[in-house]
Amino acid sequence: MTPDGLRDCTIVLLVLNEIDGLRETFEQIPIDRFARTLAVDGGSTDGTRAFLTERGIPILDQSIPGRGVAFRVALEATDTARLVFYSPDGNEDPADIIRLDDLVRDGADLAIASRFARGAVNEEQDWARPRARVNKALTWIANALFHDGPYVTDTINGFRALPRERLVELATTVKRFPIEYQISIRAMTRGWRIEEIATHEGQRSGGESKALSWPVGKDHIKVLLSELHHTRWLR
Ligand SMILES: Nc1nc2c(ncn2[C@@H]2O[C@H](COP(=O)(O)OP(=O)(O)OP(=O)(O)O)[C@@H](O)[C@H]2O)c(=O)[nH]1
Numbered sequence: 001m002t003p004d005g006l007r008d009c010t011i012v013l014l015v016l017n018e019i020d021g022l023r024e025t026f027e028q029i030p031i032d033r034f035a036r037t038l039a040v041d042g043g044s045t046d047g048t049r050a051f052l053t054e055r056g057i058p059i060l061d062q063s064i065p066g067r068g069v070a071f072r073v074a075l076e077a078t079d080t081a082r083l084v085f086y087s088p089d090g091n092e093d094p095a096d097i098i099r100l101d102d103l104v105r106d107g108a109d110l111a112i113a114s115r116f117a118r119g120a121v122n123e124e125q126d127w128a129r130p131r132a133r134v135n136k137a138l139t140w141i142a143n144a145l146f147h148d149g150p151y152v153t154d155t156i157n158g159f160r161a162l163p164r165e166r167l168v169e170l171a172t173t174v175k176r177f178p179i180e181y182q183i184s185i186r187a188m189t190r191g192w193r194i195e196e197i198a199t200h201e202g203q204r205s206g207g208e209s210k211a212l213s214w215p216v217g218k219d220h221i222k223v224l225l226s227e228l229h230h231t232r233w234l235r
């Protein structure tokens with residue numbers, strides 16, 4: 001806690017045209033319990049920026065787009081002990097922000113909101129869309145290749161928290177979506193304590209998905225291969 005009784009943690013809002021999601025979730029984000037809340041914007045043009053500015057949320061810009069870039073922009077701009085990454089697009093339950101920070105405050109090196117843990121709900125219920133199955137397969141591979149500890153059920157979800165210094169230590173390089181996969185794999189390789197909560201993933205509030213399945217899937221495979229290459233020197 002900070003001297004004024006707030007959590008020594010920054011809530012990082014990751015936004016790229018999420019005005020609908022912000023309208024739906026913003027009031028439930030526990031801003032008054034945390035030392036800082038800021039947004040990293042990938043170049044919104046739909047009123048997201050005005051919405052955040054009207055509510056006093058500082059906005060950081062990216063020189064190039066991509067969620068991985070956004071993670072590092074946030075990291076450089078913060079000095080709290082911990083960080084929670086939250087995407088206000090309707091998929092993520094704001095009530096989980098505190099649950100994730102609690103895990104890190106109690107000693108986890110990485111806390112993940114899992115869509116596949118027992119009791120969790122994944123929004124991808126349509127069997128014609130294979131995203132959930134691909135996610136599970138990528139997670140299985142990461143556990144098999146890089147992890148000796150208890151099975152991590154969701155290595156890909158972006159809703160997560162960690163100590164700031166841990167993120168510095170990971171020296172991430174990914175520019176786009178698989179930033180979370182790289183973080184999970186690097187945490188596994190180091191034998192860090194990874195803990196999960198079972199989350200209930202909601203439907204996107206509106207706007208458009210930025211995660212096109214095929215290019216994002218390919219990017220994950222590339223990260224998998226590059227991390228395999230990388231860890232040959234670590235182990
Ligand atoms: N700052 C920043 N945020 C981004 C960028 N790309 C995506 N985001 C945000 O990251 C979050 C996740 O992106 P989504 O497109 O929802 O990806 P997803 O949740 O896998 O896909 P859906 O199931 O369609 O919601 C959203 O809040 C986006 O606005 C980016 O380049 N920069």
Ligand SMILES: [Mg+2]
Nearest residue numbers: 087089091204
């Ligand atoms: Mg989403």
